[in-house]
Amino acid sequence: MASSYNPGRVAGCLYLLTGFSVIRPMYVGRTLILRDDPAATLGNIAAHQLLFRFGIVCDLIAGLGCLLAALALYQLLKGVDRKLGVLMIILGGLMPCVLDFLNALNDVAAVLVAGGEHFLLVFEKPQQAALATLFLRVHDYGFLINEVFAGLWLFPFGVLVFRSGFLPRILGVLLIVSGLGYLAISGTGLLVPQYVDRVSRIASPALLGEGGIIFCC
Numbered sequence: 001m002a003s004s005y006n007p008g009r010v011a012g013c014l015y016l017l018t019g020f021s022v023i024r025p026m027y028v029g030r031t032l033i034l035r036d037d038p039a040a041t042l043g044n045i046a047a048h049q050l051l052f053r054f055g056i057v058c059d060l061i062a063g064l065g066c067l068l069a070a071l072a073l074y075q076l077l078k079g080v081d082r083k084l085g086v087l088m089i090i091l092g093g094l095m096p097c098v099l100d101f102l103n104a105l106n107d108v109a110a111v112l113v114a115g116g117e118h119f120l121l122v123f124e125k126p127q128q129a130a131l132a133t134l135f136l137r138v139h140d141y142g143f144l145i146n147e148v149f150a151g152l153w154l155f156p157f158g159v160l161v162f163r164s165g166f167l168p169r170i171l172g173v174l175l176i177v178s179g180l181g182y183l184a185i186s187g188t189g190l191l192v193p194q195y196v197d198r199v200s201r202i203a204s205p206a207l208l209g210e211g212g213i214i215f216c217c
Helices: 005-034 039-049 049-077 082-114 127-153 154-164 169-191 193-216
Strands: none
Touching: 005 039, 005 049, 005 193, 039 049, 039 082, 039 127, 049 082, 049 154, 049 193, 082 154, 127 154, 127 169, 154 169, 169 193
16 A cells, blocks of 8 residues: 655644744733833733743744754655755754754743742842843844744755755745745844834745745645
8 A cells, every 4th residue: 555645745734833933922922021011021921821831832832843844844855955955954943943942941031030939039029020021032032043044944945945846946936035034034133123123014925935835745
C-alpha cells in the first residue's frame, strides 16, 4: 500500500502552529499591558495570571512550531538544494525556537514580580512595577529580534520554492517580499522605534505572501 505521507501537507499543518505567536502581543499584551502605566500593568498581570501564563505557553508553542515546520519543509525541498535547506532550518527553525524559549523567560520574570514572591518584598510597589515593566520591554525587543529571523529565513525558503519546479514560482517571489516586509518592521523597531507603527502599516500587506505556503504545499 502506498504511503499517504505528504511532507508538504504536514509542513502546512505544522506552519499553523506559528500562528500562536500573535496571541501574546495581540491579545494578552493588549488586554493586560498598559505601556504608560506600570502600576496598572502589574495589577492586571497579578489579577489575570492564568491569561498571562497562557501567553507564555503560546510563545513556546509558536517556537516549537517554527522548528517542526522548518524540518518538514526541508523534507519537501531538500532535493532542490540541501545547503539552502539547512540554512532555512537554521534561520527559520532553530533560531526562532531558541529565541522564543529564551524570551519567554522575560514574561516568567514579570509574572513572578506580579505574583508577589516573598523575596521581592524588599522592593516597594512602584519599584516592583518598574521591574516588571523592564522585563516586559525586554520581551518586546526580543520579539523584534525574532522578527529579523522571521524575515531572513524567507529568502532561502523563497529561492527553494522558486527553483523547485513543483510549487508555484510566484509563491517563491511572495515569500521573499514577505521577508523584506519583516526586515523593514524589525529594523525600524530596533533602530527608530518611534516610526515602527507607521512602517508596520505600510509593510503589513507584504507579509500576506507568507500565508500562501499553507495552501500550496
